[in-house]
Amino acid sequence: MAISGFAKNYHEKMLPGYVSELLETDPEFIELFDNFAFDEVVKGGDLDNRTRMLAILAALVGAQCKSGYRIMMEAALNLGVSPVEIKEIVYQAAAYLGIGRVLDFLQVTNDVLKERGIRLPLKGQATTTADNRLEKGIQAQVDIFGPQMAEFYKSGAEEVRHINYWLAENCFGDYYTRTGLDYKLREMITFCFLSAQGGCEPQLTSHAAANMRIGNDTHFLIQIISQCLPYIGYPRSLNALRCVTEAASLAVEKS
Structure with missing residues (x-):
């Protein structure tokens, strides 16, 4: 089996002139992977390249694949x-993966941008202040999840209530309110973080529902899972599909 013409052309479009060392050491594997990921999977979806790449980068951060992230960042x-x-993507990942799993990706991102002659820091994207981050974070939660989130930051037993407070002011107030990505894209990359890291199925179902609520419908989420599958594998992709199905069923019941 040879690498297909479509896969070669798509690879060249992503990474002009790049030749993987694995083509020399593991040619059969590269044929299998490239024909699947860069031909069958790409042709099997209807996502534009920008959306596909945003999803893949978020999935690679979630899956902790630093070398793959660097390559696909260049492609993106x-x-x-x-x-x-x-x-x-990398900034928001800190809220869902923790700095212990994100710091290396921030460094890789900076390295690639510097190599391309892009001056750092980039233009700031913050829209909140210390005085309004809670208010703006609550509004973001309401906009994405619904009006029931207006008082969520006060909920829970007293000893754990601060976590819900932080969720509103830090996760949503600090990150979701930033420019650079809109709510639909931020919910999409969150879905990818959670899908790729695994073990977060309750949160994944909740964010699948949130995606649907703001316009990232079931078809779109299935396309996202499909495009990320070569990078996160079948088990986590199937778990993500199950969460999407569950979220869709809950939405039907509520309606």
Whole structure:
């Protein structure tokens, strides 16, 4: 089996002139992977390149694949994803993965941007202040999840209530309110973080529902899972599909 013409052309579009060392050491594997990921999967979906690349980068951060992230970051830039959009993926990942799993990706991102002659820091994207981050975070939660979130930051037993408070002011107030990515894209990358890291199925179902609520419908989420599958594998992709199905069923019951 040879690498298909479509896969070769798509690979060249992503990474002009790049030849993987694995083509020499593991040619059979590269044929299998490239024909699947860069031919069958790409042709099997209807996502534009920008959306596909944003999803893949978020999935690679979630899956902790630093070397793959670096390669696909180069591809994303070549396909029109902006440095700001990539930085916003990494920044938001800190809320869902923790700095212990994100710091290396921030360094890789900075290294690639510097190699391309892009001056750092990039233009700031913050829209909140210390005085209004809670208020703006609550509004973001309401906009994305619904009016029931207006008082969520006060909920829970007294000893754990601060976590829900932080969720509103930090996760949503600090990150979701930033420019660079809109709510639909931020919910999409959150869905990818959670899908790729696994073990977060309750949160994944909740965010699948939130995606649907703001316009990222079931078809779109299935396309996202499909495009990320070569990078996160079948088990986590099937778990994500189950969560989407569950969220869709709950939405039907509520209606």
